Amino acid sequence: MKKVIVALGIAICAAAVWHFATKSDVPLESEVHAPPTSGGRCQQMEDGCAGYGWSVHPDTATAVEQALSAALGSEGAKGDVTFLFYSHQHKPERIVEALRQARRSSGRVCGWSSWRGVITPDGYHASPDGVVGLMSLCSPGVTVGVGAAAFDETESPESSATLALGRAIDDAGDPEPGERPAMILMSTTYDGHEERILEALEAATEGEVPVVGGTATGGPPPYGSDWSIIAKDQVLRKGLVVCVFYSALPFGWSFRGGFDRTGKSGVVTKSDGRVIREIDGKPALDVYDKWSGGRIAEAMRAGKDMNTFTGLYPLCRTFTSAQTTHHLFVHAWPPEDGAVSRCLVTSANVSEGDVVYFSEGSWNILLNRIGALPQLAKGTTPRMPVRAGLFICCEAVLTNIPLEQRDHMAHLMNRSLGEVPWIGTFTWGEQGNFPGLGNHHGNLLTSVVLFPEPTAGGE
């Protein structure tokens, strides 16, 4: 009898505990949804299509297939060009192979390795297994050509850039003689040649063509060098890819940073390429730390990831045109031996004599200003419909924006772009154009390119 009562009591208690325990674990309806592993949307038009797709599937071929299927839809569409971004987990060669096997991709593929993830209208996508994102674009009003060149193909980055541009132009077909691209999209591996490439591209286009681009990224800290670019079916780990767009329709773009320039400034008195040794004759790190109010030294003592930490405190160079002043930010951070060398390492060239300003930002401001970029880009081409968009953002900006807030980037973009498909990538350096001031390479910047939508009456 006693055993029966004890057993009954234990059973009742166990049932009650199970009931309460399981009830407490019941998630909200919103939590029930498992995050999707792939997604995208294809916007089919009579004269073309634009679509994006992404996948976090660990298998590269599957991921590419899923992304491609989402971007192209089920109606057998095929884009003129495919912008492809992938995280370091996926080998570019396998991506190229997957694209080849898919047979739905156009031959014009322009892509590069993106920092951790990609962003699309349905949010920021990243996974420990890697991500593949792509956008396919087919617009009758836009002619596209993709070309690439390895740095070791020529004697200099400049000539490689010229070579790649030439190949892209050739790939675009037969433009009218003397016709310049309406827009150039470029990417280069992280070899520190961005300025020289831009210089070559500007030289080739007489500075009339806006160049937008980003530097392919490597892996996560300690920042491996497994960056790569894909151009058509070619994979380059030291080289660049150029994508030219010919169109009578205006492209919209914007290129800016989200930081506030302070009044703290100095003249770089000693630099060596991408190393600033002295500002105003003083150790650059000391000056930089002083400008930051000691936060840099404090962060160094705390052992923080200085690359990320300094992402909110860039140096700023100003470029003034007749209309406005543009801020070109440079990401500077103390090297590993910074405590001794007291210098700053940058991701863009800073020359002696350059005036640099200490700048500050917050992820909140960055996020808001990123959200405003499409609107700025649209402002360059008012009343012009947009078929697709491309978003390039600095990796350090992304890193400073909390993970759970990154969907807001997409949302703000969507608020400006509506249903327009777009895709974004995260880079280790950004190239862009300041109207009237030419193309520049900087850091901690974001840029948006808006591909025009052909109107019903032709161009």
Place this chain on the structure above:
Amino acid sequence: MRLFWKVYLSSLCLLVLSIALLTSVISLREARRSADLLRDKQKLHATIAASQVEAGYHEQIWPFEMLSTMSQDENFLFWRIVDGDGHVVLANSPLQDTPDTDAILARTRVVRSEPLLVSDPVGDTNVWLVPMRMRTNTRPWTFWLGFHTRTIERQIRGIVLANVLPAAAIAVILIPISLLVTQQVLRRLVTLTAAAQKMKHGDLGVSLPPPGRDEIGQLVGAFDAMVQGIRDRDDQIREQMRALVEARDDLEMRVHERTAELTRTNTELKREIIEHKRAEEALRESEEKYRLIVENQIDVVVKADLEGHVLFASPSCCELFGTTEEELVGIEFIPLLSEEDREVVAKSMATACRPPYTSYAEMRTNTKDGWRWLGWATKGVLDENSNMVAIVCAGRDITERKQAEEELKRSLAELEQFNRLAVGRELRMIELKREINEMAQRAGLDPPYDVSFAETAEREHGHVSKPG
């Protein structure tokens, strides 16, 4: 298990249950209070966020950082910025579908400028709707801050899990056990009580549960031993009672006898008392009579010791001698008598000193009226050993009688003279009558004379002496 542990277990169970229930009540009240605080806190968050949104609206700077911080709250569900047409301008999860709660919220219109709390009547979702300055079609934008009460409910569940369920488990497990234990304890106690009740009514043939090792068992054992002892004692008592009854009967018989004896004694005593009272009465009467006699006695009474000293003199004696008793007491009585009668006195005294201790003598006594003849009756007074200790003499003036006797003597002498003459003649006549009667008888005739008186006199006085 010992009784202490059984009682301890039951008490502990009740104590734990009580504490757990009390703690649960207090905790539930605290949880309810926490829910109110949570609503107030979320209202504050919503109001601040709305003001931040308003502040940054014109510069298109959304307060993501602030909203993100707000979103860290464990009770946070969502926030939204909704324009006047109900379109979501911005949300914490901007790319996800709006939850079903929007259907409820969509019907809600903020008509006042104050924050409005909308609660999901079914779920655990609460939403603060804070109106803002921005307007769409004259309707204000609103900031929505959704929060859940799962934490509070989790706390409540935790309280239930931590307090109520263990208490219930303890109750479920321990109470039946304690009931069983108590029943086990009480069953034996009830049996013991019934046995005690039976024993109270004299029934020693009770059946007891088997003794155990615990206190109750020991009590049962002790009770059993006690019952056995009582049975033995009862047998002994019965034996003793029987002996007592016998003793009582014997005693009653003895008492009866003794009572009868006492009754008799009592009757005897009563009788003796009555007799004593009678004797006392008689004595009292006797004394009275004596006093009356003595005081009114015309005879004189004198009590004297054996040496002749007066011990008592009656008033008549004092009167006789013309003196007082005080003067008479102590003096020698003999000198008051005539010397001529001393021999008579001595003879009378000697006679009085012999049984029957009485004597009578007549002697002349010197009174206030001179010498007078007194007849003294002397009586010896004996003590308890029959020794004579005194004499009592009662004297009567017999002077006149003495004088009359003298006169009588003379008359008797004269009469005797005459008698002798008369008797002789009578006797002769009687003799003659008898001779006549004899002669008549011999003649066959009836005696003519009655001489029976003479025969009677002869029988009474002997031979009638013949006159001389």
